[in-house]
Amino acid sequence: MSVHDDPHAWNRPAPGRPGGGVSMPSWRWLTEIMWRIEHSFGRARADARPEEDTRVRIFVILCLFSAVFVCLALGAVNAALLAPRGGVGLIGHPNAVSRADVVDRNGALLATNIVHYGLYIDPAEVWDRRAAAAQIRRVLPRVPASRLNRVLSGDRRLIVMPGLTPGEKAAVHGLALGGVSFEPEDRRVYPLGASATHVLGVTDTGGQGLTGAELAFNREIRDAGARGENFPLSIDLRVQGVLENELARAVEESQAKGAVGIIADVQTGEILGMASWPTTDRLNRATSAHYEMGSVFKTFTVAAGLDTGRADMNTRFDASEAFMIGNRRITDFHATNQVLTLEEVYLHSSNIGTSRLAVEMGPATMRDYFTRFGLLDAAPIELHESARPRRPGKWDDSTLASLSFGYGIMITPLQMSAAMGALTNGGRFIPLTLRKGGLPNAEVRQVVSPGTSLTLLDLLRRNVVRGSGGRADAPGLRVGGKTGSANKLVNGRYDPTHAVGTFAAVFPADGPLNARRYSILILIDEPGSYPRTGGFVAAPAVGRIADRIAPFLGIERRADQYRTALGEKIPAFEDVEGDGR
Amino acid sequence: MSATGALKRIFDWKVRGVRWVEIIGLMLVAAMIFSVYLAKAAAASESARIASLERQITQNGQRVRLLRAEVARLEQPGRLEALSRGAGLGPIDVHRQATEASLPELAPIPDPEPVVIVAPTIPSAPADTNPSPDAGEVAQ
Numbered sequence: 008m009s010v011h012d013d014p015h016a017w018n019r020p021a022p023g024r025p026g027g028g029v030s031m032p033s034w035r036w037l038t039e040i041m042w043r044i045e046h047s048f049g050r051a052r053a054d055a056r057p058e059e060d061t062r063v064r065i066f067v068i069l070c071l072f073s074a075v076f077v078c079l080a081l082g083a084v085n086a087a088l089l090a091p092r093g094g095v096g097l098i099g100h101p102n103a104v105s106r107a108d109v110v111d112r113n114g115a116l117l118a119t120n121i122v123h124y125g126l127y128i129d130p131a132e133v134w135d136r137r138a139a140a141a142q143i144r145r146v147l148p149r150v151p152a153s154r155l156n157r158v159l160s161g162d163r164r165l166i167v168m169p170g171l172t173p174g175e176k177a178a179v180h181g182l183a184l185g186g187v188s189f190e191p192e193d194r195r196v197y198p199l200g201a202s203a204t205h206v207l208g209v210t211d212t213g214g215q216g217l218t219g220a221e222l223a224f225n226r227e228i229r230d231a232g233a234r235g236e237n238f239p240l241s242i243d244l245r246v247q248g249v250l251e252n253e254l255a256r257a258v259e260e261s262q263a264k265g266a267v268g269i270i271a272d273v274q275t276g277e278i279l280g281m282a283s284w285p286t287t288d289r290l291n292r293a294t295s296a297h298y299e300m301g302s303v304f305k306t307f308t309v310a311a312g313l314d315t316g317r318a319d320m321n322t323r324f325d326a327s328e329a330f331m332i333g334n335r336r337i338t339d340f341h342a343t344n345q346v347l348t349l350e351e352v353y354l355h356s357s358n359i360g361t362s363r364l365a366v367e368m369g370p371a372t373m374r375d376y377f378t379r380f381g382l383l384d385a386a387p388i389e390l391h392e393s394a395r396p397r398r399p400g401k402w403d404d405s406t407l408a409s410l411s412f413g414y415g416i417m418i419t420p421l422q423m424s425a426a427m428g429a430l431t432n433g434g435r436f437i438p439l440t441l442r443k444g445g446l447p448n449a450e451v452r453q454v455v456s457p458g459t460s461l462t463l464l465d466l467l468r469r470n471v472v473r474g475s476g477g478r479a480d481a482p483g484l485r486v487g488g489k490t491g492s493a494n495k496l497v498n499g500r501y502d503p504t505h506a507v508g509t510f511a512a513v514f515p516a517d518g519p520l521n522a523r524r525y526s527i528l529i530l531i532d533e534p535g536s537y538p539r540t541g542g543f544v545a546a547p548a549v550g551r552i553a554d555r556i557a558p559f560l561g562i563e564r565r566a567d568q569y570r571t572a573l574g575e576k577i578p579a580f581e582d583v584e585g586d587g588r
Numbered sequence: 589m590s591a592t593g594a595l596k597r598i599f600d601w602k603v604r605g606v607r608w609v610e611i612i613g614l615m616l617v618a619a620m621i622f623s624v625y626l627a628k629a630a631a632a633s634e635s636a637r638i639a640s641l642e643r644q645i646t647q648n649g650q651r652v653r654l655l656r657a658e659v660a661r662l663e664q665p666g667r668l669e670a671l672s673r674g675a676g677l678g679p680i681d682v683h684r685q686a687t688e689a690s691l692p693e694l695a696p697i698p699d700p701e702p703v704v705i706v707a708p709t710i711p712s713a714p715a716d717t718n719p720s721p722d723a724g725e726v727a728q
Binding site (some may be wrong): 108115116117119120121122173196198199200201202220244245247248249251254337482483554557563564573574 | 639649650654656657658659660661663664665666668669679682683685687
C-alpha cells in the first residue's frame with residue numbers, strides 16, 4: 008500500500024497549459040515548475056525509487072523555509088546596520104521651535120519664543136483656600152482675583168492664568184502650595200518692546216503671524232524654526248535704534264502728532280530701519296498712512312523733465328508772475344519774481360516753475376513717469392500693510408500742476424523711499440525688501456537714464472548746500488535731499504496749522520552711481536511748533552541720523568566740492584536762501 | 589559519497605541518545621538569546637541616558653533662549669541711549685573724531701632720542717641695593 012496518491016487520479020493539465028484563467032508569464036512559469044516537480048515524483052516512482060519522493064519534498068520545503076528566513080535575516084541586518092541616520096527616533100531638528108527667532112542683519116535678537124506656563128489649580132488638593140489665594144496674589148499681583156477665587160471655590164482642576172513667565176512660575180512654585188500645577192506653553196516674545204514693533208508685527212497665541220514681518224514671512228519663519236535656524240531681516244538694529252531715538256527727539260522738538268522714518272539701501276532695496284511714531288499706535292504710518300508730501304515731488308517732476316529731454320539745468324521758466332490755469336492761480340511760497348533756470352526752480356522750490364514744466368510735458372508723460380517711479384501703485388515690499396496710494400481722478404492741467412509740487416496725490420512714505428532709491432542708484436527701480444541680502448531675483452526696471460540720476464544726485468546735494476535742506480547736512484557725509492512741506496486737507500480746505508514736513512535724503516550723494524548709498528526719509532506729521540516746514544522739522548533729524556549711522560554703515564567722512572570733511576564751507580558756494588522751504 | 593557519509597556521521601554522533609548537533613545548536617541559540625538580551629539591556633540604559641541628556645539640553649536651550657531675550661531687552665538701543673545720556677555721554681563732535689590714518693598727524697612719532705651708552709655701574713655692595721633680613725636686624 009502506497010502512501011502516495013494514484014497519479015492518474017489527478018486531473019493534471021499538460022505542462023505549458025495552466026488553468027484558472029491567470030495568464031501572467033511569471034505565474035505560468037511558476038506553475039510549470041511546480042508541475043515539473045510533481046512530474047518528477049511520478050517518474051521517481053516509475054523508476055521504483057519511491058523513497059526519493061518524500062525526501063525531495065522535504066528538501067523543497069526546507070529550501071523554501073531557508074529562503075524565507077534568509078530574507079528575514081537580511082532584512083533585519085539591513086534595518087539594524089544600514090538604516091538612514093536619524094531616521095529612527097529623532098524626527099526633526101533638536102533645536103526646532105514652532106517659530107524661528109527673528110534676528111536683525113547682524114544676528115541681534117528681535118523676536119523669540121519663550122516657554123511660558125499656564126497656572127492650574129485643583130481646589131480639592133488645596134489645604135487652606137483663603138491662605139493660598141492670599142499667597143498667590145502676593146507673589147503674582149497681576150492674577151485676576153475673581154478668576155482665582157472662582158477656581159479655588161470650584162470643585163475641579165481649572166486654569167487660573169495663562170502666560171506666566173519663568174520667573175513668575177518659580178515664585179508661585181516656591182510657595183509650595185498643594186494642588187498648584189503648571190503646564191508649558193510657547194509664547195512669542197519681543198524683548199525690544201516698542202522698538203521695531205511696526206516692522207516685526209505680532210503673532211496670535213497659536214503662533215501664526217498677524218501683522219508686519221511675522222505675517223509677511225509667516226511660512227518662512229515657521230520653516231526656519233523647524234530647521235532650528237534664525238530668520239534674519241534686513242533691519243540693522245543699530246540703525247533702527249538711532250532712527251527711533253532721533254525720530255522721538257524730532258517729534259518732541261516739533262510737538263508733532265506722528266512721525267515716520269525709513270532708512271534703506273538704494274542699491275539693494277534693503278530696509279535698514281523703519282519706524283513709525285507713536286509706537287503705541289497700531290497703524291504703521293510708514294506703510295499704511297497716506298500723505299500729500301509737497302515739494303519732495305518736485306524731484307520727480309524735474310527728473311521727468313530732464314529724462315524726457317524737455318528741459319536741462321539751464322532751461323528757463325518764468326516765475327516772475329503767478330501761473331494761471333483757468334481760474335487757479337499758482338504762486339510761490341517765496342516769490343522770486345524773476346525768470347529762473349531749472350536748477351533755481353528746484354533750489355528755490357518754485358511751484359510756478361515745476362507747474363509750467365509739468366503742464367508742458369502733458370498728462371501722458373507725467374503719468375508715465377509717476378507710474379515708473381511707483382507713485383501710482385502700492386510700494387512693493389513683503390509687508391501686507393503696504394497700502395495703495397490715493398491717485399488723482401483726472402489728469403487735467405490743474406492736476407498736473409498740483410502733482411508737480413506734491414499735491415493731489417497721497418502716497419505712503421514707503422513709496423517715497425522706493426522712488427528716491429530709484430532716482431539715486433542710476434535709475435533702477437528696485438522693490439524694497441525686509442529680506443537680508445535683498446530679494447534674490449528682484450524685478451528691476453529702468454525708470455530714468457543713469458545720466459538723469461547723476462544730475463539729480465548733484466541737484467539734491469546742491470539743495471542741501473545752497474537750497475532749503477541746509478539743516479540736513481552732516482559733516483563730511485555729502486548728504487543730498489529735498490524738503491517737502493504740505494498742508495493737510497481739513498474740512499475741505501488746506502489748513503496751514505495741519506502740516507506735513509518731509510525730508511527725503513540720500514547720502515553720500517557723490518561718487519559713482521553704483522557706490523554704496525543710503526536713503527533717509529523723515530516725515531513729521533502735524534508739527535506743533537513753528538515753522539512747520541520740512542527744512543525745520545525733518546531735516547535736522549536727517550542730519551543727526553546720517554551723522555550717527557555713518558560709522559555703522561562704513562561711510563567715511565570726505566570732502567566734496569562744496570564742503571570739507573569737517574563740514575566747513577568751501578567759499579565758492581553760498582546759501583541762496585536759508586529759509587528751509 | 590564520502591562527503592555525504594561524513595555529514596551523516598556528524599548527524600549520527602550522539603550522547604545519551606541526543607544528537608550533538610542539536611546540543612550544540614541549542615547552546616548557540618542560548619548564547620545568542622543571552623547576547624541579544626545583554627545588547628537590548630545596554631541599549632535601553634543608553635537610550636534612557638540619551639533621553640535624560642536630551643531633556644537637559646532642551647531645558648538648557650530654553651534657559652539660553654530666556655537669557656538671550658533678557659540680554660536683548662537690556663541692550664535695546666533706546667534703553668542704552670537713555671542710560672548713556674544719563675551718564676553724560678553723547679555722539680562725538682566731528683572735530684574730535686579721527687581716523688586711524690590721521691593718527692601720525694595728531695601725535696607725530698617723536699624722533700628717536702640719541703642712544704646714550706651708559707657704562708654699567710658696578711654696585712658698591714650687594715647689601716645696599718638689596719638689603720637682606722640680616723642687614724635689617726643689624727640696623728636695629
